[in-house]
Amino acid sequence: MYGDKHIGDTLLKVDNITLAFGGVKALTDISFEIREHEILAIIGPNGAGKTSMLNVINGFYHPQQGRIMFRGAERKAMRPHLAAKQGIARTFQNVALFKGMSTLDNIMTGRVLKMKSNLFQQAIYWGANQREEIEHREVVEKIIDFLEIEAIRKTPVGRLPYGLQKRVELARALAMEPDLLLLDEPMAGMNVEEKEDMCRFILDVNDEFGTTIALIEHDMGVVMDISDRVVVLDYGRKLADGSPDEVRANQDVIDAYLGVSH
Amino acid sequence: MSSTRNTAGLPPAEIDTFPKLLEYQRRTRPQRPAIREKDFGIWQTYSWGRVAEEIRDLAAGLFSLGVQRGDKVAIVGDNRPRLYWTMTAVQAIGAVPVPLYQDSVAEEMTYVLEHAEARFAVVEDQEQVDKLMEVMERCPRLEQIVYDESRGMRHYTQSFLHHFDAVQSEGRDYNKIHPDFYDEEIAKAKGDDPAIILYTSGTTGKPKGVILSFDNVIKTAANGVKLEQLTADEETMAYLPMAWVGDHIFSYGQSYVAGFCVACPESSATVMQDLRELGPTYFFAPPRIFENILTTVMIRMEDASWIKRRVFHYFMDLARRCGTRILDRKPVSASDRLLYVLGNLLVYGPLKNTLGFTRIRLAYTAGEAIGPDIFDFYRSIGVNLKQLYGSTEASVFIAIQPDGEIEADTVGKPAIDVEIKIADNGEVMFRSPGVFVEYFKNPEATAETKTPDGWVHTGDAGFFDDNGHLKIIDRAKDVGRLNDGGLFAPKYVENKLKFFPDIKEAVAFGHERDFCAALINIDLVAVGSWAERNNVAYGSYQELAAHPQVIETIKGHIEQVNRDLAADPRLASSQIRRFLVLHKELDADDGELTRTRKVRRSFIAERYLPLIDALYSGVDHAYIETEVTFEDGRKGMIKADLQIVDVETAPTAPAMKKAS
Numbered sequence: 001m002y003g004d005k006h007i008g009d010t011l012l013k014v015d016n017i018t019l020a021f022g023g024v025k026a027l028t029d030i031s032f033e034i035r036e037h038e039i040l041a042i043i044g045p046n047g048a049g050k051t052s053m054l055n056v057i058n059g060f061y062h063p064q065q066g067r068i069m070f071r072g073a074e075r076k077a078m079r080p081h082l083a084a085k086q087g088i089a090r091t092f093q094n095v096a097l098f099k100g101m102s103t104l105d106n107i108m109t110g111r112v113l114k115m116k117s118n119l120f121q122q123a124i125y126w127g128a129n130q131r132e133e134i135e136h137r138e139v140v141e142k143i144i145d146f147l148e149i150e151a152i153r154k155t156p157v158g159r160l161p162y163g164l165q166k167r168v169e170l171a172r173a174l175a176m177e178p179d180l181l182l183l184d185e186p187m188a189g190m191n192v193e194e195k196e197d198m199c200r201f202i203l204d205v206n207d208e209f210g211t212t213i214a215l216i217e218h219d220m221g222v223v224m225d226i227s228d229r230v231v232v233l234d235y236g237r238k239l240a241d242g243s244p245d246e247v248r249a250n251q252d253v254i255d256a257y258l259g260v261s262h
Numbered sequence: 263m264s265s266t267r268n269t270a271g272l273p274p275a276e277i278d279t280f281p282k283l284l285e286y287q288r289r290t291r292p293q294r295p296a297i298r299e300k301d302f303g304i305w306q307t308y309s310w311g312r313v314a315e316e317i318r319d320l321a322a323g324l325f326s327l328g329v330q331r332g333d334k335v336a337i338v339g340d341n342r343p344r345l346y347w348t349m350t351a352v353q354a355i356g357a358v359p360v361p362l363y364q365d366s367v368a369e370e371m372t373y374v375l376e377h378a379e380a381r382f383a384v385v386e387d388q389e390q391v392d393k394l395m396e397v398m399e400r401c402p403r404l405e406q407i408v409y410d411e412s413r414g415m416r417h418y419t420q421s422f423l424h425h426f427d428a429v430q431s432e433g434r435d436y437n438k439i440h441p442d443f444y445d446e447e448i449a450k451a452k453g454d455d456p457a458i459i460l461y462t463s464g465t466t467g468k469p470k471g472v473i474l475s476f477d478n479v480i481k482t483a484a485n486g487v488k489l490e491q492l493t494a495d496e497e498t499m500a501y502l503p504m505a506w507v508g509d510h511i512f513s514y515g516q517s518y519v520a521g522f523c524v525a526c527p528e529s530s531a532t533v534m535q536d537l538r539e540l541g542p543t544y545f546f547a548p549p550r551i552f553e554n555i556l557t558t559v560m561i562r563m564e565d566a567s568w569i570k571r572r573v574f575h576y577f578m579d580l581a582r583r584c585g586t587r588i589l590d591r592k593p594v595s596a597s598d599r600l601l602y603v604l605g606n607l608l609v610y611g612p613l614k615n616t617l618g619f620t621r622i623r624l625a626y627t628a629g630e631a632i633g634p635d636i637f638d639f640y641r642s643i644g645v646n647l648k649q650l651y652g653s654t655e656a657s658v659f660i661a662i663q664p665d666g667e668i669e670a671d672t673v674g675k676p677a678i679d680v681e682i683k684i685a686d687n688g689e690v691m692f693r694s695p696g697v698f699v700e701y702f703k704n705p706e707a708t709a710e711t712k713t714p715d716g717w718v719h720t721g722d723a724g725f726f727d728d729n730g731h732l733k734i735i736d737r738a739k740d741v742g743r744l745n746d747g748g749l750f751a752p753k754y755v756e757n758k759l760k761f762f763p764d765i766k767e768a769v770a771f772g773h774e775r776d777f778c779a780a781l782i783n784i785d786l787v788a789v790g791s792w793a794e795r796n797n798v799a800y801g802s803y804q805e806l807a808a809h810p811q812v813i814e815t816i817k818g819h820i821e822q823v824n825r826d827l828a829a830d831p832r833l834a835s836s837q838i839r840r841f842l843v844l845h846k847e848l849d850a851d852d853g854e855l856t857r858t859r860k861v862r863r864s865f866i867a868e869r870y871l872p873l874i875d876a877l878y879s880g881v882d883h884a885y886i887e888t889e890v891t892f893e894d895g896r897k898g899m900i901k902a903d904l905q906i907v908d909v910e911t912a913p914t915a916p917a918m919k920k921a922s
Contacts, residue, residue: 138302141302141304142302144302144303145301145302146413148529150300150303150528150529150531150532151528151529151531151532151535153303154535193894196894204413204414207414207416207417208413208414208416
């Protein structure tokens with residue numbers, strides 16, 4: 001059903017990235033690219049540097065070496081909010097929502113970067129600002145409908161089960177209408193049914209909005225099912241890069257996952 | 263009829279089909295709301311005028327697609343305005359709508375589609391399209407599918423799939439070229455033409471397609487409107503399956519007759535919130551839902567501060583004492599009346615507001631017996647909740663509790679134009695304008711159910727009490743005899759058990775046995791909440807169900823039921839001597855319940871045969887392996903070693919001598 005998807009040119013390219021914290025090398029000489037409209041999975045054992053990689057793309061960490069090309073242009077020193085402005089949204093391994101706020105308000109925060117009016121104008125809520133807010137609300141409502149979370153629209157996020165919190169976080173990232181969506185273990189800690197739902201949502205997002213998605217995931221079944229390409233990291237190095245079938249057949253990957261006798 | 267309410271009276275009798283009724287409502291109240299739907303978090307309202315236009319286009323669109331007079335059109339999905347419009351549009355061009363249960367699995371759907379000879383299907387979304395495409399091979403007659411929700415449908419290129427909008431716009435063009443088409447088409451239909459085929463979920467065997475004529479549905483709906491003095495100002499909510507006759511009468515039939523507004527909830531998960539926002543004046547729910555609402559309230563009250571709890575319980579005691587009497591306009595002391603007003607301000611009003619019952623004038627429940635506690639709770643806080651007794655074959659209404667004459671354990675008096683008699687074997691029979699035409703392609707079943715002079719066998723055993731109220735005790739065929747000759751009414755016993763919040767389902771056995779025994783299903787919400795409060799740790803339903811304290815509690819409940827049963831000499835023989843708590847919830851996906859969640863007794867007896875044998879063999883443990891079906895259709899096994907418990911029976915009360 002997704003076979004006729006058009007995968008475009010390179011959207012983001014990382015070149016020879018090396019990231020170290022003091023003496024610890026988190027990432028060593030990593031290069032790969034993310035192409036437009038694809039779902040790219042980054043996998044690897046614990047401590048392989050997956051989240052560090054996302055943090056580099058996201059502009060949260062600054063690599064000592066290497067460069068990042070986004071839409072063909074080299075990125076200089078990057079801050080997360082600039083990355084967000086450029087159209088990179090993300091979710092976190094440990095859900096990072098405003099627990100006391102409702103689902104709706106949490107998702108609305110995803111629109112903040114797109115709002116033109118300032119705090120004072122918003123407080124008055126009149127004329128153009130009112131219209132603007134209504135427009136944003138409409139976008140948010142479409143996302144709520146898309147992710148089927150109508151029933152929890154007004155529920156404080158802290159009261160929701162974990163699986164739903166993850167979905168709200170995805171909703172907030174989508175509210176930014178990103179070109180590139182980074183998902184850090186979107187399915188961690190979920191049961192089978194929740195995982196299946198989340199898979200379907202990720203595929204639907206990719207399909208409906210053409211959003212490019214890079215995700216970290218441990219569940220190999222999920223990874224092999226939904227991703228177009230897989231990048232494998234181990235101890236901060238890139239082991240393999242290719243289609244799920246290629247990666248599955250790669251001897252280095254098998255060794256890293258199953259261990260080798262020495 | 264009061265002049266302030268929007269009563270235009272019932273439509274004249276010559277308006278005998280739904281498309282004609284729609285035209286009548288369009289002329290009478292074009293601007294009044296007909297149907298609402300919550301979309302993107304906002305209630306969207308369609309007036310009668312708008313609905314009539316939408317349906318006109320849709321009818322012509324379906325005609326252009328090839329729907330012919332006499333065709334059957336399947337309708338599958340949640341309650342959506344567009345699916346209700348489809349019913350009228352299909353009827354307008356002389357075809358017959360066949361709504362299907364939207365949560366049925368492909369297997370069940372195949373049977374109904376095939377049996378109904380459906381050539382067309384109008385469905386809600388991708389999920390239903392996928393389901394139909396899966397079974398299409400086995401349903402060669404099914405030609406075209408129209409879908410409403412386009413999400414996820416972009417890559418479906420099959421030529422037999424059509425979007426709802428496209429069909430309507432095709433119809434709009436057709437109507438422009440043939441401006442008289444629609445009016446000519448709707449004039450062709452008469453009151454005794456088939457209006458709809460509703461498949462009954464059937465506690466035994468394959469579903470049967472009940473054909474109801476326009477007269478059946480419209481006359482019965484109108485009688486209901488007359489009896490309860492419903493007006494065009496009512497608001498109600500359509501949230502029960504469209505394939506169920508109740509929804510067809512309450513949300514479709516009566517809305518078209520009285521001209522009132524029906525609201526479709528945003529999704530099945532938001533029903534309770536939508537209910538609160540809407541505040542319907544007229545509401546139907548099966549006992550299960552009233553029970554769930556009450557359980558939620560009680561659990562939340564447990565968490566409230568002690569002062570709130572004290573106030574709540576004080577006024578609930580007061581309501582129990584005099585609330586129902588006030589509702590029934592019976593004499594109540596002035597001081598209680600005054601306190602009740604205060605209670606209304608402090609407790610009942612806010613509570614009704616939370617539940618969405620602030621504006622409620624009339625609430626019905628039916629389908630199963632409702633627990634007297636639950637029933638009285640709603641009535642005592644001023645919700646006019648009434649039980650009714652009905653069936654698909656009757657277009658719902660057989661008996662209704664009349665205002666001011668409510669007896670919790672009866673289903674009231676015959677509805678308008680309904681005759682009821684009790685057959686010699688104790689079976690309830692009725693005759694009414696709502697009596698169905700026939701079972702589709704099943705003359706044997708029709709002949710078994712309906713006598714030539716129009717009486718219908720309900721299959722229920724019951725009797726009239728001294729006040730002329732009908733009391734239903736069980737399915738006639740389920741009423742059995744114990745080996746010692748004592749009467750065994752399983753459902754009566756099971757209902758008594760199910761009135762305990764801890765017990766979700768119960769299945770009693772005893773026919774041609776030495777004594778009565780039961781399988782029990784605990785209620786995960788109620789028992790889980792108890793476990794939480796008492797620091798009882800559990801990892802699964804199975805573990806909780808096997809907990810010794812839980813079993814002890816259930817045993818207490820059963821002893822209570824035995825004492826109640828012993829009080830009635832006719833039913834004392836049905837006391838339960840042995841029971842066990844099942845390790846899994848009975849589930850419609852496993853075929854243990856019907857889609858309307860009624861227990862399928864014979865199937866359970868077969869499936870759990872080792873357990874039943876163990877109940878009657880004197881052992882104290884039974885081992886069972888059960889296959890379960892998950893929501894996605896995969897199967898798995900559950901194994902359990904279940905404890906069997908003996909219960910004390912109570913001494914029978916001395917039989918009261920009756921003057922014969």
